[in-house]
Amino acid sequence: MQSYINQLDGVFPSVCSLDCPDQCGLLLHKKNGKIIKVEGDSNHPVTKGNICNKVRNMTARIYDSKRLSQPLKRIGAKGEGKFIPISWDEAIDTITSKWRNLINQHGPESILPYSFYGNMGNLSAEGMDRRFFHKLGASRLERSICNAAGAIGYGYTMGGSFGIDPEETIHTKLFILWGINAVSTNMHQVTIAQQARKNGAKVVVIDVHKNQTGKWADWFIPILPGTDSALALGLMHILYAENLVNQPFLEEYTVGSAELREHVRQYDPATVSAITGVSIDDLYTLARMYGSTTPSFIRIGNGLQHHDNGGMAVRTIACLPALTGQWVAKGGGAMKGNSGYLAFNTNALQRPDLLQNKKTRVINMNQIGQALLEKEKPILSLFVYNSNPVLVAPNANKVQQGLMREDLFTVVHDLFLTETAMYADLVLPAASSYETEDFYNSYWHNYVQIQKPVIETYGQSKSNVELFKLLAASMDFKESAFQDSEEDMIRQALDFPDNPYLEGITYESLSENQFVKAKMRPLFSGKLRTPSGKIELYSEQMKQHGYEPLPTYTSIVKDSDLPFLFIPAPNHNFLNSTFSNNDKHISMEKEPKLHMNAVDALKLGIDTGDMVRIWNERGECILKAAPGDTVLAGVLVSQGLWQNTPGRKQHINTLTPDRLADMGNGAVFFSGRVNLEKIL
Numbered sequence: 001m002q003s004y005i006n007q008l009d010g011v012f013p014s015v016c017s018l019d020c021p022d023q024c025g026l027l028l029h030k031k032n033g034k035i036i037k038v039e040g041d042s043n044h045p046v047t048k049g050n051i052c053n054k055v056r057n058m059t060a061r062i063y064d065s066k067r068l069s070q071p072l073k074r075i076g077a078k079g080e081g082k083f084i085p086i087s088w089d090e091a092i093d094t095i096t097s098k099w100r101n102l103i104n105q106h107g108p109e110s111i112l113p114y115s116f117y118g119n120m121g122n123l124s125a126e127g128m129d130r131r132f133f134h135k136l137g138a139s140r141l142e143r144s145i146c147n148a149a150g151a152i153g154y155g156y157t158m159g160g161s162f163g164i165d166p167e168e169t170i171h172t173k174l175f176i177l178w179g180i181n182a183v184s185t186n187m188h189q190v191t192i193a194q195q196a197r198k199n200g201a202k203v204v205v206i207d208v209h210k211n212q213t214g215k216w217a218d219w220f221i222p223i224l225p226g227t228d229s230a231l232a233l234g235l236m237h238i239l240y241a242e243n244l245v246n247q248p249f250l251e252e253y254t255v256g257s258a259e260l261r262e263h264v265r266q267y268d269p270a271t272v273s274a275i276t277g278v279s280i281d282d283l284y285t286l287a288r289m290y291g292s293t294t295p296s297f298i299r300i301g302n303g304l305q306h307h308d309n310g311g312m313a314v315r316t317i318a319c320l321p322a323l324t325g326q327w328v329a330k331g332g333g334a335m336k337g338n339s340g341y342l343a344f345n346t347n348a349l350q351r352p353d354l355l356q357n358k359k360t361r362v363i364n365m366n367q368i369g370q371a372l373l374e375k376e377k378p379i380l381s382l383f384v385y386n387s388n389p390v391l392v393a394p395n396a397n398k399v400q401q402g403l404m405r406e407d408l409f410t411v412v413h414d415l416f417l418t419e420t421a422m423y424a425d426l427v428l429p430a431a432s433s434y435e436t437e438d439f440y441n442s443y444w445h446n447y448v449q450i451q452k453p454v455i456e457t458y459g460q461s462k463s464n465v466e467l468f469k470l471l472a473a474s475m476d477f478k479e480s481a482f483q484d485s486e487e488d489m490i491r492q493a494l495d496f497p498d499n500p501y502l503e504g505i506t507y508e509s510l511s512e513n514q515f516v517k518a519k520m521r522p523l524f525s526g527k528l529r530t531p532s533g534k535i536e537l538y539s540e541q542m543k544q545h546g547y548e549p550l551p552t553y554t555s556i557v558k559d560s561d562l563p564f565l566f567i568p569a570p571n572h573n574f575l576n577s578t579f580s581n582n583d584k585h586i587s588m589e590k591e592p593k594l595h596m597n598a599v600d601a602l603k604l605g606i607d608t609g610d611m612v613r614i615w616n617e618r619g620e621c622i623l624k625a626a627p628g629d630t631v632l633a634g635v636l637v638s639q640g641l642w643q644n645t646p647g648r649k650q651h652i653n654t655l656t657p658d659r660l661a662d663m664g665n666g667a668v669f670f671s672g673r674v675n676l677e678k679i680l
């Protein structure tokens, strides 16, 4: 394996490991064996040397004095934060002895791994860990906190996570950024749109909050939360009524256009305006703009699908480009996520065969609080890595209550003593992505990238791969799968003739070129992966799965009579909860604010800067009010997953519901209601 660890000075290639669509190419500048600067790699074909401020300040995180350097054992109460250092030997022995006992007495399903994409490296996020837990026969985690509803919804229409190549959007004439805060969450899509704008492209943003992205748009359209499918159906109504549809495209590439034409008659502009809060004039203007501009591109965000009806919303919006035949125009179409192109051999990487066909139970990560409080077949050990459930999972008070259980043996592997780690019996220090070998595939641009270790592991920290190998050895797992090196695993994962897009992407080509693009071909050169092979405006498959076969609007659940809908979205300078514990990034973001409509504020006697309490039956928060015109009346928006600080309850997931979305058992962070009052 190539490694740059021994080169103490120089500039070395790297890749951003954060859960961000852009997956930037990086250059790490080293001096005396330490990274002194992180910058963008100008050779990267898409990210071209530009990176966000968060990662430009990454050294403040990698070398943060609060970073964990040795294993810790809890000596205080759960949540109190009192720990003493122990050796790795003791830590591993403690874990596997405990687990052997649990397995003997209660079976392996009493153990639950909890992980997500704190490090997007495929080996780190879904490699040796999966092998280990499959072999152990532990309970399985349904990892549906992020894009599950939308991915399934998009798939019903388009047959999988296949959208247009973002590099082609340089040709786009109309960008619709729909439920995506791209300035903060997909900055290179903004850069490309900015270039297209120089050639006359227009940018429309449809969002519940006029945030940085809305402010940057040519036209910002505010919409009431959870009503996007109604808006899309209203646009279809006008497109059909005014004959702005592309009939030859519909006939050749879609099924169900005639049914859809009939079906959308009910979504007339007056009805849709009343549901969405978008004026009738704006509906006509947008529909006519969309119906008369080619190529147009809809970037479908993650935000709009974090609702009870999120799957159907994405499924519906994904139908729009077909109506005007955008998919055959260069720079035309839509994208929710592009992970389909770079699908690799997950069976080889994760080895589900090690489960030996056992039908172990599956626990939804969005309902981890409830799951930990279940008395029947209780979870007796929780192993957390690559995730921070206390801050990121909904209904956080339940999560904390579950983690307080004295009979629960919790282990957390992380770079920091996160809010979750505070409840752990054992905390294990994790190596950063710059310290380990891994491969990365973007879910937006279509490049695979490789990371070779650039610096020595910090203190006694270990990578996820190393950790699960140690656990496997201590459990006496004999399979060769537990001896594989990082290089072996990358080779196994990329050996996947089933996916022709991966052709030419090998360990060698990655090592030589650092980034290699999927072998792209036109989306319609063959059949789509829907049952009919075409874009399914009408979906028989959905009907079989118990859904309306045609795109349909249903309202989100009214979970209480409280007056406000609450949208706790991500912020600019954190990445989910990552960076929320780094002083540098906290100082960049300053403090959490509550955006509200000035009319609501006036009624409640709230001024800019007043402290307000927001609450519901699940919890409460105290935030600083920011009244204005960035949200509609009845809507509240906060940004970022903040930790509580002394005297300041700002942990917004204490307020969010842990119901599941209409598809994919996804999360519904943005469908909850709250009340609000000024703190006197």
Ligand SMILES: Nc1nc2c(c(=O)[nH]1)N[C@H]1C(S)=C(S)[C@@H](COP(=O)(O)OP(=O)(O)OC[C@H]3O[C@@H](n4cnc5c(=O)[nH]c(N)nc54)[C@H](O)[C@@H]3O)O[C@H]1N2
Pocket: 019, 020, 021, 146, 178, 179, 180, 181, 182, 184, 185, 186, 206, 207, 208, 209, 211, 223, 224, 225, 226, 227, 228, 300, 301, 302, 303, 304, 307, 567, 569, 570, 571, 572, 573, 574, 575, 576, 637, 670
């Ligand atoms: N800076 C930064 N970048 C990030 C992240 C981060 O935390 N910070 N997180 C990363 C991750 S894991 C993900 S999944 C992506 C998420 O990034 P995005 O895809 O941008 O999704 P969100 O930021 O969750 O929400 C996007 C927008 O949806 C809006 N929204 C909420 N409800 C509705 C609705 O009903 N309709 C409409 N039209 N809009 C609505 C919100 O106001 C928000 O502006 O970003 C990634 N990148």
Ligand SMILES: Nc1nc2c(c(=O)[nH]1)N[C@H]1C(S)=C(S)[C@@H](COP(=O)(O)OP(=O)(O)OC[C@H]3O[C@@H](n4cnc5c(=O)[nH]c(N)nc54)[C@H](O)[C@@H]3O)O[C@H]1N2
Pocket: 019, 115, 116, 117, 118, 119, 124, 145, 146, 147, 302, 384, 385, 386, 387, 388, 389, 391, 392, 393, 413, 414, 415, 416, 418, 430, 431, 432, 433, 463, 464, 568, 569, 570, 575, 576, 577, 578, 641, 652, 653, 656, 669
């Ligand atoms: N209210 C609200 N809640 C949300 C969202 C929202 O928009 N609003 N967004 C949701 C979404 S889209 C997502 S994707 C989830 C994200 O949820 P998570 O994936 O849990 O994201 P992070 O908060 O970034 O936590 C990742 C943790 O992994 C750790 N980590 C990083 N690298 C490594 C490594 O190599 N090894 C180990 N062991 N640990 C590592 C980091 O230090 C960090 O503590 O949050 C969800 N929660």
Ligand code: SF4
Pocket: 016, 017, 018, 020, 021, 022, 023, 024, 051, 052, 053, 054, 055, 187, 575
């Ligand atoms: S967080 Fe996103 S924009 Fe920032 S460096 Fe990483 S991939 Fe690039």
Ligand SMILES: [Mo]
Pocket: 019, 145, 146, 147, 302
């Ligand atoms: Mo996410």
